[in-house]
Amino acid sequence: MWTERRRRRAQLLHLMAAAAVVVVGSALASAQEAALRVGFYRATCPIAEDVVLAEMRLILMEDDTLAPSLLRMHYHDCFVQGCDGSIMLQSRKGKTERDALPNRSMRGYDAIERIKARLETVCPLTVSCADIIAMAARDAVYLSHGPWYDVETGRRDGNITAAEYVENDLPPPDSNIIDVKTFFSVKSLNSKDIAVLFGCHSIGTSHCGPIQKRLYNFTGNMDQDPSLDPAYATELRKLCPPPRPGDNDGVPVGGKTKVPLDPGSNYTFDLSYYRHVLATGGLFQSDGSLLHDPVTRGYVEKVANASSPDEYYADFAAAMLKMGRTDVLVGDLGEIRPTCGIFVD
Ligand code: HEM
Structure with a gap:
């Protein structure tokens, strides 16, 4: 199931990434990192992080098994095309990241949508789905008796997705x-x-x-x-x-x-x-x-x-x-959508 083709693709990616890092990587990375910051919504939606935490408390009170899944969602979002919320996109033809084998066991899409809906009532078109996923992951750890940490925000959402990206970018469980x-x-x-x-x-x-x-x-x-x-x-x-x-x-x-x-x-x-x-x-x-x-x-x-x-x-x-800085869309890149799980086809 986890094919040799994927490993070869990963090695190729590695070589390409090494070359890209030398040429443009550091300039791009520092520009992206500069735009992400703790408290990005302080002026535009000061209660954003409180709203996410409050909703997360309610969501986990109803189903505490969603905490690990929401933590995992941030990893799967970041590794596949960057932390851009694209894991939420849906396809009627089964073509999105969500449809790929490693994401078929993912749960919590409705929870992210529920938090997004709550945020839209207080700060319309302001908080990205990618940031909601990052904040929900932090809160999932915290509400599972783990540490609290300051999460950087300022990501914007991507609208490009493909199921095959997932198998190319996520290491399989039989990896050495x-x-x-x-x-x-x-x-x-x-x-x-x-x-x-x-x-x-x-x-x-x-x-x-x-x-x-x-x-x-x-x-x-x-x-x-x-x-x-x-x-x-x-x-x-x-x-x-x-x-x-x-x-x-x-x-x-x-x-x-x-x-x-x-x-x-x-x-x-x-x-x-x-x-x-x-x-x-x-x-x-x-x-x-x-x-x-x-x-x-x-x-x-x-x-x-x-x-x-x-x-x-x-x-x-x-x-x-x-991990949360991986290939983020910031500034004028990407978009802020009213809902996270829009259909792409
Ligand atoms: C080589 C790297 C990794 C592999 C191969 C891997 C693989 C897996 C697999 C196969 C599952 C079980 C899915 C299922 O059947 O329900 C899982 C669950 C999980 N993974 Fe990973 N994972 C990796 C790295 C990570 C990282 C870096 C994170 C967090 C940043 C993470 C967070 C989680 C969590 C929290 C679960 C539990 C999900 C649940 O209970 O619903 N994983 N992982």
Whole structure:
């Protein structure tokens, strides 16, 4: 499913990005970063961040499983064509980012639309969908007992989307550390950023689909990934049976069952994800890949053994800010729409 073609495309992207960075990247990046700032709406919509937080409290009171999904949405929005809200766009022909396989398990589109509708009543045509997603991600972490951090705003929304961008830009869950570093370096994120951002898997769940290969057919010989802790693998095999015909019908990928990303504390944003990865190899191969590089492994070990979350939380705020600057539309670029999920066809 996660094809070699995508890996080759990622390598090509990496080379192209390296060249582009040398020529225009730094000038463009600094112009973009200058336009994003904490408190962008202070003059135009001073209550914007309060409105988002208040709505998020209500949304999570109704369904707290939306917190991880909204955090994940910011990552998927930023990695695919930049943090431009394009993940919200809809197609009658199944052609948008939303329609791509990795986003079929995404939830929370209605929640973003609900926040947008609320903001339109107090500050019409002012706050972008991309910024709402960034603020909702921050609030999702905070309301999951994680840190508060100042989020930069000032992004504008894009109206270009294509399902294939998603599979080209997001690393698949069976990525090794070379793949992960390639995909993340295209977005100017380094090994430390990778180790820090993977801590997002401290909250939420996965369908069985992304781990079935790891549990049942790792090398094509009906075997199990040897780097996965045997006791953990046994638990996972009980929850996730081998793939059956029809598992991929409908929205869920690999049946309806969901397994925690960080067992025991999957709705609390904390450091236990790092202890889990160190002890078991993590849920996805990509989580376990952190152990196969000296920088990312060193970081996992440091956080897993930390006596206080403070340093990790500061690193997390910095990495989220960095990810949130990915290829943003600012100034006269892009648009502010009355609703986020408009149809493109
Ligand atoms: C190599 C990088 C990554 C891979 C391969 C990956 C893969 C996945 C997969 C397969 C799922 C389960 C989806 C499902 O079946 O429902 C998931 C869930 C999740 N991911 Fe990632 N992810 C990566 C990086 C990140 C990053 C950087 C963030 C945050 C900035 C993030 C946040 C989340 C969250 C919060 C969930 C839980 C979603 C929920 O409970 O609905 N992921 N990820």
